[in-house]
Amino acid sequence: MPVKGLPPLEGAEKEVVMRFAPNPNGPPTLGSARGIIINSEYVKMYGGRLILRFDDTDPVNKRPMLEAYDWYQEDCRWLDAVPDAVVIASDRLPMYYKIAEELIRMGAAYVCRCDQATFKRYKDASLACPHRDRDPEESLDLWDGMKAGNLRPGDAVLRIKTDITHKDPALRDWAAFRIVTTDHPRIGDRYRVWPLLDFESGIEDHLLGITHIIRGKDLMDSERRQLYLYRHLGWEYPSVVHWGRIKIHQFGSFSTSALKEAIEAGEYRGWDDPRLPTVKALRRRGILADALRKFMIDLGVSETDISISMDTIYAENRKLVDPQARRRFFVKDPVPLEIEGEVPPVVQVPFHPTVDMGCRLIPAGNTVLVSGDDLAEMGVGNRLRLKDLCNLEILALDPARARARALGTDPAEAKNMKLPIIQWCPRDGVPVEVMRPDGVDRGVGEVGIREDEGRTDQFERYGFVRIDSVDDEVVAYFAHR
């Protein structure tokens, strides 16, 4: 048991089997990552098993995306949470049917033909609807009718008997199956009766031998509803931990379906657009899985609704990435600076200030590029140092032809004079485009950046970026400062 980390799980001595059960209607987000990480962390802690289960039983409102099944597995792998088994609910309808029929026969479930509004009236009044006491045989016939196509969507549902007078209206005779004629992306139109979450998930948790469930407290009623199911079937309910809703300052609230629309409308470049809180996007930006794991474990499993800041994730990531990130010069919005006097034609610069990672050579000479932003801070007569190159005095600042005079190369002099130090770039550097959560920066970088495809570098005085591609132009994804 780690000294720091998650609180112990109740009753974990015997066995721990946990599941992460997403609906694959989009890619994993930061919220999914929490579920994946916490479940896998507990499983690791107790030497248990982790099951990835796709609760994909709504082809209409939360229609699954075929690609998303793979995305979840990919992101689980990346997060070091490889599941021991993968289960897909839409493969297992016959099993659910069998149990449903058993429940009907024992009088624990019935086919209800009320329309939604009518049933709600009965339910709100704590009254049984006329169908509740129908003979099991009659329910069975209707159930067959639902499956065979004699009944249309909305004509009938299968309800689990609970306590119609329960003081919490949310628990009264909930629906377990309904008719859906929309095809399912994975298995087409083979079935026209689909289970609802409380049934599917409750049944699966038992069949899979789940011992511990972690889920959002919005699903608290699920447990109370499923308890009736378990009682009917004589099963023992797993132990449950709830956590509150999680919001992210920088992203506000988002829903998978809203994001999907925005992407289709072209507002984002895709599911890994750096503006999005998806796992794919964070990975592309160079956020490490370990940073996410550490962050999520630190959040714990409190029942309070929380609002987190990306800054904390960034801080975690920076600690991991800083010691291994090559330093590179990148100049945003570059302008040429002509230097009079002696300037080294090339300089050798270490990749890292404190870690020995070797050096790179950067060609220099009498014209270099500096950032327009930096120059805007300067005045004629000001002195500054080009990092690792030379000291300068500004002679002219016309945007088109900024000029300066070289004052030697000694860093000690710059230090004594407390000169500002800025990064620079050779005139024939490589064009770089930085995709940021808040827009796109364009500029030029030292040519060596082309060797860093897939790595996370630190652009000095700019921030950490992941080098995403290196064609004629380098595309980098911004992680954080």
Next chain:
RNA sequence: GCUCCGGUAGUGUAGUCCGGCCAAUCAUUCCGGCCUUUCGAGCCGAAGACCCGGGUUCAAAUCCCGGCCGGAGCACCA
């Protein structure tokens, strides 16, 4: 309307079950200083919280009651 949960510094979090060791932990953030050829890292220091009101008790962040605030469920969504 009915039902259920929660409320510790700006943001998270420990402590709450089993009152005292809590003049409340850690991280992040912010502010100051040091260091550094990066506005990064590192080091040092500082600031900052128990929702409110009653009650029980020698003693309450911790137990009880009431209120306030926030979230959730009452779907043929997950």
